[in-house]
Amino acid sequence: MTQNTATIASDAFVLDPADRAAILEERAHYPYPQAASIEALKIVQKRHGYVPDGAIPAIAATLGIRVADVEGVATFYSLIFRQPVGRHVILICDSSSCFLTDYEQLRDALIDHLGIQMGQTTADGRFTLLPVCCLGACDRGPTLLIGEDLHGPVTPEALPALLEAYA
């Protein structure tokens, strides 16, 4: 416990004023402030690429809720990243329809091309590769979400050119 507190205290984090304002704006959509905690984490993540440990107490203080409640959601949701990720996060759908339309070949091609395993980030900090459940584009499997862009169907042959577009 002491160690954790020390870690948070040493992790100098200042909530950007614009992010603070955005969090308070989200807070206004709900009867209770805790409801804005997930959106607050996403606001911080949008700026930093991930949610640094120091952001947790900063968000809690901004919303006037407990640190543990923010930490609780920050460790539950799969799209809240608690360590740095690449500039572009590749979410590859591994659900059944993509599985049936050769997801495994696409996954293996990505792993080969990027030289990383699932869950890892390239050494140049460009890409992070993560699995995601059904992207809701099953008529176009296999699918990828790169940043906010949905792609599909993606063939292993088309991958290099597709990834070139993400500097």
Next chain:
Amino acid sequence: MSRILQPASERRAETHPLTWRLHDDASPVLFAEYRDTGGYAAVTKALEQHTYESLTTEVKGANLRGRGGAGFSAGMKWSLTAKGDDVPRGYIVCNADEMEPGTFKDRLLMEQQPHLLIEGMILAGYANRSKQGYIFLRGEYHRAAASILRALDDARADGWLGSDVRGSGWDFDIALHTGAGRYICGEETALINSLEGKRANPRAKPPFPGQSGAWGLPTVVNNVETLCNVPGIVNHGADWFQALSGERSSDGGTKLYGASGKVLRPGLWELPMGTTGRELFELAGGMRDGLTLKSWLPGGGSTGFLLPEHLDLALDFDTIGKTGSRLGTGLITVVADDQSMVSLTRNLEEFFARESCGWCTPCRDGLPWSVKLLRALEAGTGEPGDIELLEQMARDLGPGKTFCAHAPGAAMPLSSAIHYFRDEFERGITRPRGEAHADPIPVGSI
């Protein structure tokens, strides 16, 4: 971008209430076009002609069954929602957390016609005397989020949302709430917890959300497609809605049906409720690459596998329910004859194991165990008793053993795959009993 595969020339307001306005190029139907083509007329009609009770009765009479997959009557759900004069006003929540494997219908409705959803939510809010609506949208649907936000602004600017909706004296607004991953958020009570900014664990029922939901207030949770059906019902009446499906089904209305997997033309079609699997399969052009149909899921990863012989059944809740499977979302996933059922079942159970929220023991511990057994069978290193153990686990994951339907959903493809394709599982058994599974499951392997 996903498209409706029926051209606009074949879609009409009377027969395709969900999709008749959609453009062939998949561009969104914006506010002016929506309003100029009769949009929001149902809200005007409801405010002028309906009480909240008569509106609920109308929807109940239409037999609009929940399009999120459970098939519960929306009007029944509304009629069970607390909304008397002595009850505080609550919430209408749209479940737009579409993550069911094989399901891609709500995304299309939200990206291309957000106003139909908003109109449906206003009507649901009116019928349930809600003070506020929330659209709970999964975080990965960026285009849908942009489309909805613009539509909410446009509707608000024209007086359809906000204080004193169109001079009715009723205050109602809608906010967009976006998620941050996790399939379990689509479960009704987990969704409410997530909306409140908590971990998405399910809640015990009762109390049902209609009595005590978001922040302890009466809350109605309806799926996107369900809500999109409401304007048509209000405009044309419950009898018209029932007649859309005619003799095909006792379930009213049309359905966004779809097909994915190795079919020639994967996609979406708006068809009468009760359309058969074969009609849908043929619209999708049958199998591609000279493949043959081996099996299919009627409506998502949490429904049970069926066989080619089931294709002539009507795709409605009761008919598919009688096979032991479920209609689910009504978007079929097609499995070709060259596909190992053991591998596919392993893929599905990996999904359910990863997406378990960990709240209930059978789900949290049973699903990774099933994955371990399935991986062994897939690798040809299973041992005698594995299949019986999987069958026992499917029973232990069944209804009533856990807080929510995640585990029963996971059990459906597992038990049905073994039921119909037991020989494939048996081929994975090669080692003597007691040898195969000594190793623990590696941490983080799911």
